[in-house]
Amino acid sequence: MELPAWAPVAAVALATVLFLRSILARRSHHPSKSLPGPMPWPTIGNFNLLGALPHRSLYALSKRYGPLMRVQFGSYPVVVASSVDMAKFFLKAHDLVFIDRPKMAAGKHTTYNYSNIAYWRQARRICADELFSARRLESFEHVR
Incomplete structure (x- = not known):
């Protein structure tokens, strides 16, 4: 039995729609207890937002999302503290929790x-x- 000529095109289109739907569903589902931050891409995370000077890029992101934000580098979530108070919170008050x-x-x-x-x-x-x-x-x- 031979498939119609449009069958491979329909299969590729269906796979693309399902893939994009899964990505958009994952991006729109953001837990309420999560920290603010930019939405990551599936594989690269937020590496696309870092420029030639990463410290300035993170500073610009902190101006938009606040002194405590969540970014994702590849598949690793990273919490960025960009104020003195947040740095004291992480490095002095709760250092044993974040040391690992x-x-x-x-x-x-x-x-x-x-x-x-x-x-x-x-x-x-x-x-x-x-x-x-x-x-x-x-x-x-x-x-x-």
Whole structure:
């Protein structure tokens, strides 16, 4: 059975309409408890609003949306505090809540399973005592 000539065109048009409808439905559905901010694009978020000088672009956005706003960089939502009072709120009053960063695969492999700075201090101390001691350096003289 052969399809009519207009069938592929209709299928593409239907897929486009459904795709645009899903995007517009997602953009119009904004929770009431969400922070103010520009509507993000599906894949790039709000990267299109950042110019050559990102700090000035964020300043212009803060003039429009207020001192505390939500922007999205790619798929990561970011809260931007652009006043002294908001910065004190984040950095002094509630620093323990906002101290965590998203855990990514690169961090897992480069920091030995998200270990903290105490591990690096211990590793540096062991290297200084064992690897870079005078006795060890003399033993590797033929390699150097």
